[in-house]
Amino acid sequence: MNKEDQVIMHFRDLFNKMVWLNKSKMEESLKGHTPSEVHCIEYIEKHADSNVTKLAEAFYMTRSAISKITKKLIDKGLIESYQKPDNLKEIYYRLTAQGKVIFNIHEELHSEFRERDKTVFEQVTDEQFDLMLTFMETYSRHLDAEIKKQDADMQSE
Structure with missing residues:
Protein backbone atom coordinates (compact mmCIF):
# COMPACT_ATOMS: atom_id res chain seq x y z
CA MET A 1 0.00 0.00 0.00
CA ASN A 2 1.46 3.37 -0.98
CA LYS A 3 1.62 6.35 1.38
CA GLU A 4 -1.34 8.13 -0.25
CA ASP A 5 -3.52 5.09 0.36
CA GLN A 6 -2.21 4.84 3.91
CA VAL A 7 -3.08 8.48 4.63
CA ILE A 8 -6.61 8.11 3.23
CA MET A 9 -7.11 4.83 5.11
CA HIS A 10 -5.89 6.40 8.37
CA PHE A 11 -8.14 9.47 7.90
CA ARG A 12 -11.16 7.20 7.46
CA ASP A 13 -10.15 4.98 10.35
CA LEU A 14 -9.56 7.97 12.63
CA PHE A 15 -12.88 9.54 11.68
CA ASN A 16 -14.76 6.25 12.21
CA LYS A 17 -13.16 5.77 15.65
CA MET A 18 -14.10 9.30 16.71
CA VAL A 19 -17.68 8.79 15.54
CA TRP A 20 -17.90 5.44 17.33
CA LEU A 21 -16.43 6.80 20.59
CA LYS A 100 -29.25 27.53 22.41
CA VAL A 101 -29.67 24.83 25.07
CA ILE A 102 -29.05 22.14 22.42
CA PHE A 103 -26.10 24.15 21.05
CA ASN A 104 -24.56 24.42 24.53
CA ILE A 105 -24.97 20.68 25.23
CA HIS A 106 -23.25 19.93 21.92
CA GLU A 107 -20.41 22.37 22.70
CA GLU A 108 -19.93 20.84 26.17
CA LEU A 109 -19.68 17.37 24.61
CA HIS A 110 -17.04 18.59 22.17
CA SER A 111 -15.09 20.11 25.07
CA GLU A 112 -15.30 16.81 26.91
CA PHE A 113 -14.02 14.94 23.84
CA ARG A 114 -11.17 17.45 23.40
CA GLU A 115 -10.23 16.96 27.05
CA ARG A 116 -10.25 13.17 26.54
CA ASP A 117 -7.89 13.51 23.56
CA LYS A 118 -5.72 16.28 25.04
CA THR A 119 -2.79 14.00 25.85
CA VAL A 120 -2.27 13.24 22.17
CA PHE A 121 -2.42 16.88 21.07
CA GLU A 122 -0.07 18.01 23.84
CA GLN A 123 2.66 15.91 22.20
CA VAL A 124 2.30 17.59 18.79
CA THR A 125 4.70 20.43 18.04
CA ASP A 126 3.64 23.68 16.39
CA GLU A 127 5.64 22.66 13.31
CA GLN A 128 3.77 19.33 13.11
CA PHE A 129 0.42 21.11 13.49
CA ASP A 130 1.41 23.55 10.73
CA LEU A 131 2.35 20.66 8.40
CA MET A 132 -0.90 18.82 9.08
CA LEU A 133 -2.99 21.97 8.65
CA THR A 134 -1.22 22.89 5.42
CA PHE A 135 -1.83 19.41 4.03
CA MET A 136 -5.50 19.38 5.05
CA GLU A 137 -6.11 22.85 3.60
CA THR A 138 -4.41 21.88 0.32
CA TYR A 139 -6.38 18.65 0.08
CA SER A 140 -9.61 20.45 0.97
CA ARG A 141 -9.07 23.06 -1.76
CA HIS A 142 -8.44 20.23 -4.24
CA LEU A 143 -11.70 18.51 -3.20
CA ASP A 144 -13.58 21.85 -3.45
CA ALA A 145 -12.34 22.20 -7.03
CA GLU A 146 -13.42 18.63 -7.82
CA ILE A 147 -16.88 19.31 -6.34
CA LYS A 148 -17.21 22.43 -8.50
CA LYS A 149 -16.22 20.42 -11.59
CA GLN A 150 -18.79 17.76 -10.74
CA ASP A 151 -21.48 20.42 -10.16
CA ALA A 152 -20.65 22.03 -13.51
CA ASP A 153 -20.78 18.62 -15.25
CA MET A 154 -24.17 17.85 -13.66
CA GLN A 155 -25.61 21.23 -14.67
CA SER A 156 -24.49 20.83 -18.28
CA GLU A 157 -26.25 17.46 -18.63
Missing part, protein backbone atom coordinates in the same frame (compact mmCIF):
# COMPACT_ATOMS: atom_id res chain seq x y z
CA ASN A 22 -18.59 9.93 20.60
CA LYS A 23 -21.82 8.42 19.27
CA SER A 24 -23.40 6.94 22.41
CA LYS A 25 -22.72 10.03 24.53
CA MET A 26 -24.04 12.32 21.76
CA GLU A 27 -27.17 10.23 21.25
CA GLU A 28 -27.82 10.05 25.01
CA SER A 29 -27.31 13.79 25.59
CA LEU A 30 -29.09 14.95 22.42
CA LYS A 31 -31.99 12.47 22.37
CA GLY A 32 -34.65 13.28 19.81
CA HIS A 33 -32.30 15.24 17.57
CA THR A 34 -30.57 13.85 14.50
CA PRO A 35 -26.88 14.63 13.87
CA SER A 36 -27.95 16.75 10.87
CA GLU A 37 -30.26 18.81 13.07
CA VAL A 38 -27.58 19.33 15.72
CA HIS A 39 -25.00 20.36 13.13
CA CYS A 40 -27.47 22.80 11.56
CA ILE A 41 -28.05 24.28 15.02
CA GLU A 42 -24.28 24.59 15.48
CA TYR A 43 -23.82 26.25 12.08
CA ILE A 44 -26.68 28.70 12.63
CA GLU A 45 -25.27 29.77 16.00
CA LYS A 46 -21.74 30.20 14.67
CA HIS A 47 -22.60 31.95 11.38
CA ALA A 48 -24.62 35.15 11.29
CA ASP A 49 -27.47 35.36 8.78
CA SER A 50 -27.57 31.64 8.03
CA ASN A 51 -29.96 30.68 5.26
CA VAL A 52 -30.85 27.56 3.28
CA THR A 53 -28.21 28.25 0.62
CA LYS A 54 -25.37 28.73 3.12
CA LEU A 55 -26.40 25.62 5.06
CA ALA A 56 -26.66 23.53 1.88
CA GLU A 57 -23.19 24.63 0.79
CA ALA A 58 -21.68 23.99 4.23
CA PHE A 59 -23.10 20.47 4.49
CA TYR A 60 -22.88 19.47 0.81
CA MET A 61 -26.62 18.81 0.79
CA THR A 62 -29.40 19.97 -1.49
CA ARG A 63 -31.40 23.06 -0.55
CA SER A 64 -34.46 20.82 -0.46
CA ALA A 65 -32.87 18.55 2.17
CA ILE A 66 -31.84 21.58 4.27
CA SER A 67 -35.35 23.03 3.95
CA LYS A 68 -36.75 19.82 5.45
CA ILE A 69 -34.28 19.96 8.35
CA THR A 70 -34.93 23.64 9.07
CA LYS A 71 -38.70 23.02 8.98
CA LYS A 72 -38.27 20.26 11.59
CA LEU A 73 -36.11 22.57 13.72
CA ILE A 74 -38.75 25.31 13.51
CA ASP A 75 -41.49 22.78 14.41
CA LYS A 76 -39.39 21.67 17.42
CA GLY A 77 -39.03 25.29 18.51
CA LEU A 78 -35.22 25.25 18.16
CA ILE A 79 -34.81 27.88 15.43
CA GLU A 80 -36.87 30.73 14.07
CA SER A 81 -36.82 32.44 10.72
CA TYR A 82 -36.44 36.15 10.14
CA GLN A 83 -36.01 38.62 7.32
CA LYS A 84 -33.99 41.80 7.06
CA PRO A 85 -35.90 45.03 6.42
CA ASP A 86 -33.72 45.73 3.36
CA ASN A 87 -34.13 42.21 1.89
CA LEU A 88 -37.60 40.74 2.25
CA LYS A 89 -36.85 38.04 -0.31
CA GLU A 90 -34.29 36.12 1.76
CA ILE A 91 -35.16 34.06 4.85
CA TYR A 92 -32.55 33.68 7.59
CA TYR A 93 -32.43 31.56 10.73
CA ARG A 94 -31.40 32.09 14.34
CA LEU A 95 -31.60 29.92 17.43
CA THR A 96 -34.38 30.19 19.96
CA ALA A 97 -33.60 29.89 23.68
CA GLN A 98 -34.37 26.16 23.36
CA GLY A 99 -32.01 25.89 20.38
Whole structure:
Protein backbone atom coordinates (compact mmCIF):
# COMPACT_ATOMS: atom_id res chain seq x y z
CA MET A 1 0.00 0.00 0.00
CA ASN A 2 1.46 3.37 -0.98
CA LYS A 3 1.62 6.35 1.38
CA GLU A 4 -1.34 8.13 -0.25
CA ASP A 5 -3.52 5.09 0.36
CA GLN A 6 -2.21 4.84 3.91
CA VAL A 7 -3.08 8.48 4.63
CA ILE A 8 -6.61 8.11 3.23
CA MET A 9 -7.11 4.83 5.11
CA HIS A 10 -5.89 6.40 8.37
CA PHE A 11 -8.14 9.47 7.90
CA ARG A 12 -11.16 7.20 7.46
CA ASP A 13 -10.15 4.98 10.35
CA LEU A 14 -9.56 7.97 12.63
CA PHE A 15 -12.88 9.54 11.68
CA ASN A 16 -14.76 6.25 12.21
CA LYS A 17 -13.16 5.77 15.65
CA MET A 18 -14.10 9.30 16.71
CA VAL A 19 -17.68 8.79 15.54
CA TRP A 20 -17.90 5.44 17.33
CA LEU A 21 -16.43 6.80 20.59
CA ASN A 22 -18.59 9.93 20.60
CA LYS A 23 -21.82 8.42 19.27
CA SER A 24 -23.40 6.94 22.41
CA LYS A 25 -22.72 10.03 24.53
CA MET A 26 -24.04 12.32 21.76
CA GLU A 27 -27.17 10.23 21.25
CA GLU A 28 -27.82 10.05 25.01
CA SER A 29 -27.31 13.79 25.59
CA LEU A 30 -29.09 14.95 22.42
CA LYS A 31 -31.99 12.47 22.37
CA GLY A 32 -34.65 13.28 19.81
CA HIS A 33 -32.30 15.24 17.57
CA THR A 34 -30.57 13.85 14.50
CA PRO A 35 -26.88 14.63 13.87
CA SER A 36 -27.95 16.75 10.87
CA GLU A 37 -30.26 18.81 13.07
CA VAL A 38 -27.58 19.33 15.72
CA HIS A 39 -25.00 20.36 13.13
CA CYS A 40 -27.47 22.80 11.56
CA ILE A 41 -28.05 24.28 15.02
CA GLU A 42 -24.28 24.59 15.48
CA TYR A 43 -23.82 26.25 12.08
CA ILE A 44 -26.68 28.70 12.63
CA GLU A 45 -25.27 29.77 16.00
CA LYS A 46 -21.74 30.20 14.67
CA HIS A 47 -22.60 31.95 11.38
CA ALA A 48 -24.62 35.15 11.29
CA ASP A 49 -27.47 35.36 8.78
CA SER A 50 -27.57 31.64 8.03
CA ASN A 51 -29.96 30.68 5.26
CA VAL A 52 -30.85 27.56 3.28
CA THR A 53 -28.21 28.25 0.62
CA LYS A 54 -25.37 28.73 3.12
CA LEU A 55 -26.40 25.62 5.06
CA ALA A 56 -26.66 23.53 1.88
CA GLU A 57 -23.19 24.63 0.79
CA ALA A 58 -21.68 23.99 4.23
CA PHE A 59 -23.10 20.47 4.49
CA TYR A 60 -22.88 19.47 0.81
CA MET A 61 -26.62 18.81 0.79
CA THR A 62 -29.40 19.97 -1.49
CA ARG A 63 -31.40 23.06 -0.55
CA SER A 64 -34.46 20.82 -0.46
CA ALA A 65 -32.87 18.55 2.17
CA ILE A 66 -31.84 21.58 4.27
CA SER A 67 -35.35 23.03 3.95
CA LYS A 68 -36.75 19.82 5.45
CA ILE A 69 -34.28 19.96 8.35
CA THR A 70 -34.93 23.64 9.07
CA LYS A 71 -38.70 23.02 8.98
CA LYS A 72 -38.27 20.26 11.59
CA LEU A 73 -36.11 22.57 13.72
CA ILE A 74 -38.75 25.31 13.51
CA ASP A 75 -41.49 22.78 14.41
CA LYS A 76 -39.39 21.67 17.42
CA GLY A 77 -39.03 25.29 18.51
CA LEU A 78 -35.22 25.25 18.16
CA ILE A 79 -34.81 27.88 15.43
CA GLU A 80 -36.87 30.73 14.07
CA SER A 81 -36.82 32.44 10.72
CA TYR A 82 -36.44 36.15 10.14
CA GLN A 83 -36.01 38.62 7.32
CA LYS A 84 -33.99 41.80 7.06
CA PRO A 85 -35.90 45.03 6.42
CA ASP A 86 -33.72 45.73 3.36
CA ASN A 87 -34.13 42.21 1.89
CA LEU A 88 -37.60 40.74 2.25
CA LYS A 89 -36.85 38.04 -0.31
CA GLU A 90 -34.29 36.12 1.76
CA ILE A 91 -35.16 34.06 4.85
CA TYR A 92 -32.55 33.68 7.59
CA TYR A 93 -32.43 31.56 10.73
CA ARG A 94 -31.40 32.09 14.34
CA LEU A 95 -31.60 29.92 17.43
CA THR A 96 -34.38 30.19 19.96
CA ALA A 97 -33.60 29.89 23.68
CA GLN A 98 -34.37 26.16 23.36
CA GLY A 99 -32.01 25.89 20.38
CA LYS A 100 -29.25 27.53 22.41
CA VAL A 101 -29.67 24.83 25.07
CA ILE A 102 -29.05 22.14 22.42
CA PHE A 103 -26.10 24.15 21.05
CA ASN A 104 -24.56 24.42 24.53
CA ILE A 105 -24.97 20.68 25.23
CA HIS A 106 -23.25 19.93 21.92
CA GLU A 107 -20.41 22.37 22.70
CA GLU A 108 -19.93 20.84 26.17
CA LEU A 109 -19.68 17.37 24.61
CA HIS A 110 -17.04 18.59 22.17
CA SER A 111 -15.09 20.11 25.07
CA GLU A 112 -15.30 16.81 26.91
CA PHE A 113 -14.02 14.94 23.84
CA ARG A 114 -11.17 17.45 23.40
CA GLU A 115 -10.23 16.96 27.05
CA ARG A 116 -10.25 13.17 26.54
CA ASP A 117 -7.89 13.51 23.56
CA LYS A 118 -5.72 16.28 25.04
CA THR A 119 -2.79 14.00 25.85
CA VAL A 120 -2.27 13.24 22.17
CA PHE A 121 -2.42 16.88 21.07
CA GLU A 122 -0.07 18.01 23.84
CA GLN A 123 2.66 15.91 22.20
CA VAL A 124 2.30 17.59 18.79
CA THR A 125 4.70 20.43 18.04
CA ASP A 126 3.64 23.68 16.39
CA GLU A 127 5.64 22.66 13.31
CA GLN A 128 3.77 19.33 13.11
CA PHE A 129 0.42 21.11 13.49
CA ASP A 130 1.41 23.55 10.73
CA LEU A 131 2.35 20.66 8.40
CA MET A 132 -0.90 18.82 9.08
CA LEU A 133 -2.99 21.97 8.65
CA THR A 134 -1.22 22.89 5.42
CA PHE A 135 -1.83 19.41 4.03
CA MET A 136 -5.50 19.38 5.05
CA GLU A 137 -6.11 22.85 3.60
CA THR A 138 -4.41 21.88 0.32
CA TYR A 139 -6.38 18.65 0.08
CA SER A 140 -9.61 20.45 0.97
CA ARG A 141 -9.07 23.06 -1.76
CA HIS A 142 -8.44 20.23 -4.24
CA LEU A 143 -11.70 18.51 -3.20
CA ASP A 144 -13.58 21.85 -3.45
CA ALA A 145 -12.34 22.20 -7.03
CA GLU A 146 -13.42 18.63 -7.82
CA ILE A 147 -16.88 19.31 -6.34
CA LYS A 148 -17.21 22.43 -8.50
CA LYS A 149 -16.22 20.42 -11.59
CA GLN A 150 -18.79 17.76 -10.74
CA ASP A 151 -21.48 20.42 -10.16
CA ALA A 152 -20.65 22.03 -13.51
CA ASP A 153 -20.78 18.62 -15.25
CA MET A 154 -24.17 17.85 -13.66
CA GLN A 155 -25.61 21.23 -14.67
CA SER A 156 -24.49 20.83 -18.28
CA GLU A 157 -26.25 17.46 -18.63
